[in-house]
Amino acid sequence: MKKQSVYLTPEGVEELREELDDLTNVKRPALAERLNKAIQQGDLSENADYIMAKEEQGFLEGRIQQIEMMLRHAVLIEENVSGDQVGLGSRVTVLEQGQEEEETFRIVGPAEADPVKGNVSNESPLGQALMGSRVGDTVTVEAPAGEILFRITGIQ
Numbered sequence: 001m002k003k004q005s006v007y008l009t010p011e012g013v014e015e016l017r018e019e020l021d022d023l024t025n026v027k028r029p030a031l032a033e034r035l036n037k038a039i040q041q042g043d044l045s046e047n048a049d050y051i052m053a054k055e056e057q058g059f060l061e062g063r064i065q066q067i068e069m070m071l072r073h074a075v076l077i078e079e080n081v082s083g084d085q086v087g088l089g090s091r092v093t094v095l096e097q098g099q100e101e102e103e104t105f106r107i108v109g110p111a112e113a114d115p116v117k118g119n120v121s122n123e124s125p126l127g128q129a130l131m132g133s134r135v136g137d138t139v140t141v142e143a144p145a146g147e148i149l150f151r152i153t154g155i156q
Helices: 010-040 048-072 125-130
Strands: 006-008 074-076 091-096 103-108 119-121 138-143 146-155
Touching: 006 010, 006 048, 010 048, 010 074, 048 074, 103 125, 119 125, 125 138, 125 146
Parallel strands: 006 074, 103 119
Antiparallel strands: 091 103, 091 146, 138 146
């Protein structure tokens, strides 16, 4: 299996470390205690508490492995200080054609993408269109409703 880089901001790395700490030091021991109590109830084949706890354990361990892999392969995204070309870490202000209010997005890796927070993946259609662009450029984004044009008004 090919090792794949995971692009993360310093804040993203910290959030993952905090989540990993919570999962391994709080949730894992609590789940182990639940499993132990369920096992003590006897017949495991019809024990709903045991079955649910085992399913939760599978999800918990999967998430722990996922976070550990992401941190092992993390490539740190620094704030784009040049400001003349959009790259990972850039904060890009755009004006959508036909709109009056500008929007600002931060270009991040897929692991941190959260459009509600303004974090757009460099692999998303918008992120791909913005990458490498400069102030004054107009980019076209293919969306389900059709093409959307954005004019770049600022890069930080």
